[in-house]
Amino acid sequence: MVKIRSSEITPEWVYLSRRKFMRGTAAAAGALLLAACGPRQEAMPRAADAPPTAEVTGPAGLAKPPAAPGEPTVAPTPTAQAVAADAAEPLTSFEDITNYNNFYEFSTDKVAVAKQAQGFKTSPWTVTIGGLVNRPLTLGIEDILKRYPQEERIYRLRCVEGWSMVIPWLGFPLAALLKEVEPLSAARYVRFETLLDREQMPGQRVSFFPWPYVEGLRLDEAMHDLTILSTGLYGKVLLPQNGAPLRLVVPWKYGFKSIKSIVRIDLVEEMPKSFWMIMASDEYGFYANVNPDVPHPRWSQASERRIGELGRRRTLPFNGYADQVAHLYAGMDLRQNY
Amino acid sequence: MQRMDERVGRRLFAFGALPPTSWLRGERWKPAGQIIVHLAALAPLALLIWDGLHGHLTAEPIRAITLRTGKPALVLLVLSLACTPLSAIFGLRQALKWRRPLGLYAFFYAALHFLIFAAVDYGLDLGLLREAIFEKRYALAGLAALLLLVPLAITSTRGWMRRLGKRWKRLHRLAYLAGILAVVHYVWLVKADRREPLMWGAALAVLLVLRLPAVRRAAIGLWQQIARRPAP
Numbered sequence: 421m422v423k424i425r426s427s428e429i430t431p432e433w434v435y436l437s438r439r440k441f442m443r444g445t446a447a448a449a450g451a452l453l454l455a456a457c458g459p460r461q462e463a464m465p466r467a468a469d470a471p472p473t474a475e476v477t478g479p480a481g482l483a484k485p486p487a488a489p490g491e492p493t494v495a496p497t498p499t500a501q502a503v504a505a506d507a508a509e510p511l512t513s514f515e516d517i518t519n520y521n522n523f524y525e526f527s528t529d530k531v532a533v534a535k536q537a538q539g540f541k542t543s544p545w546t547v548t549i550g551g552l553v554n555r556p557l558t559l560g561i562e563d564i565l566k567r568y569p570q571e572e573r574i575y576r577l578r579c580v581e582g583w584s585m586v587i588p589w590l591g592f593p594l595a596a597l598l599k600e601v602e603p604l605s606a607a608r609y610v611r612f613e614t615l616l617d618r619e620q621m622p623g624q625r626v627s628f629f630p631w632p633y634v635e636g637l638r639l640d641e642a643m644h645d646l647t648i649l650s651t652g653l654y655g656k657v658l659l660p661q662n663g664a665p666l667r668l669v670v671p672w673k674y675g676f677k678s679i680k681s682i683v684r685i686d687l688v689e690e691m692p693k694s695f696w697m698i699m700a701s702d703e704y705g706f707y708a709n710v711n712p713d714v715p716h717p718r719w720s721q722a723s724e725r726r727i728g729e730l731g732r733r734r735t736l737p738f739n740g741y742a743d744q745v746a747h748l749y750a751g752m753d754l755r756q757n758y
Numbered sequence: 759m760q761r762m763d764e765r766v767g768r769r770l771f772a773f774g775a776l777p778p779t780s781w782l783r784g785e786r787w788k789p790a791g792q793i794i795v796h797l798a799a800l801a802p803l804a805l806l807i808w809d810g811l812h813g814h815l816t817a818e819p820i821r822a823i824t825l826r827t828g829k830p831a832l833v834l835l836v837l838s839l840a841c842t843p844l845s846a847i848f849g850l851r852q853a854l855k856w857r858r859p860l861g862l863y864a865f866f867y868a869a870l871h872f873l874i875f876a877a878v879d880y881g882l883d884l885g886l887l888r889e890a891i892f893e894k895r896y897a898l899a900g901l902a903a904l905l906l907l908v909p910l911a912i913t914s915t916r917g918w919m920r921r922l923g924k925r926w927k928r929l930h931r932l933a934y935l936a937g938i939l940a941v942v943h944y945v946w947l948v949k950a951d952r953r954e955p956l957m958w959g960a961a962l963a964v965l966l967v968l969r970l971p972a973v974r975r976a977a978i979g980l981w982q983q984i985a986r987r988p989a990p
Contacts, residue, residue: 720889
């Protein structure tokens with residue numbers, strides 16, 4: 421693999437905004453309402469000449485949001501700090517994030533999803549975590565919110581269709597959940613499954629799609645600190661069109677890997693076959709890492725349109741998270757394993 | 759104008775393209791048909807401008823204007839290819855007059871589509887454009903379709919028709935290839951649901967097959983039987 425140092429990448433976006441939204445600590449105040457989300461704070465403007473994914477060694481510039489007494493707070497891990505520092509790009513508007521969605525369960529038309537998804541029932545909702553684990557779990561969404569402190573993560577989202585957003589997610593590391601179920605040594609992959617409900621999800625009546633939506637990660641990808649399960653964005657609980665009540669977010673992979681409205685998580689031995697691998701395996705691989713060097717037959721992967729901007733940006737390897745994740749793929753041919 | 763049309767009509771008749779009897783030759787179609795063609799062809803542009811002024815172009819407006827200029831180009835091209843069968847089989851000779859405006863509007867939308875892609879979307883960044891066009895089969899097919907339409911648009915005038923004589927008709931058969939390439943462009947472009955592009959492909963296939971002499975003769979015979987059948 422040719423390792424491209426992130427410092428070689430044009431950090432155009434660094435200049436575009438001096439605003440920096442800080443990662444807040446969201447205390448999950450025991451309910452879906454997420455009333456106690458950490459506020460975003462304006463921090464010191466970052467040095468304009470810093471490379472996009474500079475190693476942030478200390479908590480410089482990180483303002484700790486106030487936490488209500490007695491509520492759990494999350495100490496930012498080094499990677500998370502780097503990510504927070506990375507998010508100097510302006511956030512995509514809440515309006516755009518919640519009205520431009522790929523969610524074929526509701527509609528193949530990105531602007532129709534929000535309306536189609538209105539009234540989608542996300543409570544009661546249970547998530548079953550099983551497969552090759554010592555302690556299988558079935559959790560209600562309320563339990564999940566109580567059990568795992570919610571934190572804000574500002575990530576770029578790069579869709580395979582060549583557009584991108586910057587989204588302030590609320591969520592928690594998937595690793596926290598996986599550690600709790602104690603994967604067996606035979607477990608090598610994690611398989612995720614979306615709700616199958618033709619009544620509520622009219623898109624699932626289109627029978628040439630292999631419903632339900634399935635995605636997968638290698639266990640080390642799943643355990644990586646950047647990988648989160650999200651329950652909200654912009655300090656609010658997730659809307660159905662964004663994958664309520666629980667979705668995956670893997671910021672260095674194309675958006676379709678970040679499966680929505682999850683009901684099952686299984687640890688498995690074999691590489692799961694994802695929805696899009698079944699649909700078109702020559703176009704969508706298992707790894708689906710953002711990679712400007714692997715062209716797609718339809719969309720430019722060398723550049724992208726950031727929603728809300730005119731013009732194009734160059735797409736960064738691993739969506740700009742190479743420093744944090746490139747080591748996961750050391751020695752792998754990423755053109756073969758696209 | 760009228761004379762030219764008659765000449766074309768005679769030539770088509772000589773080619774066996776026109777049925778000996780024309781059922782729908784009625785004069786009443788003339789003005790209404792022309793007006794409808796122009797209004798229908800300009801409607802997508804008017805709607806696009808309206809939506810643009812009102813901020814209804816989705817979160818990805820460049821994609822929206824690209825798609826909303828590409829689709830009319832394809833539809834108008836297919837419609838322009840429907841004119842000859844309409845005239846030849848159903849005797850709707852007036853349709854031959856719609857062919858040129860429909861074809862020119864198709865070219866207009868296709869050119870606009872390409873300009874938006876190259877100048878607005880890619881900001882004329884040659885490096886990115888090279889990658890976007892030459893590494894994407896759908897983009898190559900689309901570009902080829904547009905390039906084929908260029909000589910057809912240039913030679914669409916009466917002067918060029920006269921100058922090219924018989925060769926004009928042969929040259930303008932490139933529209934068939936442009937239509938096929940436009941459909942291929944669309945089929946290769948869509949992500950999963952190919953129903954709509956394939957529907958346009960089927961329509962185009964019917965229109966092209968109807969041009970085969972044997973099929974055309976059979977269609978003419980069938981239509982005349984239907985048309986002559988007395989009312990029950």
